[in-house]
Amino acid sequence: MTKLKNKNENLEDITFEKAFENLQMSVKELESGDLSLTDATNLYEKGMKLVALCNEILTKTELKISEIKNTYAQEDFIDNNEE
Numbered sequence: 001m002t003k004l005k006n007k008n009e010n011l012e013d014i015t016f017e018k019a020f021e022n023l024q025m026s027v028k029e030l031e032s033g034d035l036s037l038t039d040a041t042n043l044y045e046k047g048m049k050l051v052a053l054c055n056e057i058l059t060k061t062e063l064k065i066s067e068i069k070n071t072y073a074q075e076d077f078i079d080n081n082e083e
Helices: 016-032 037-082
Strands: none
Touching: 016 037
């Protein structure tokens, strides 16, 4: 069964790219049909946790980009009004 490199590795400690890579590997393994029901269920659960993590990272990144955009848009507005 697909596992994180370190069994004790906390999902929140991995990058989006690594989480997505692990998710893709999990999907391939599930699609192979070579797993027992228990292993498939455990892998599916891990996959859902990875999906949630990826969504959380994307949401936080989107918020950060919006904040950066708003900060610089306000600075441009202030700079343009000072001229």
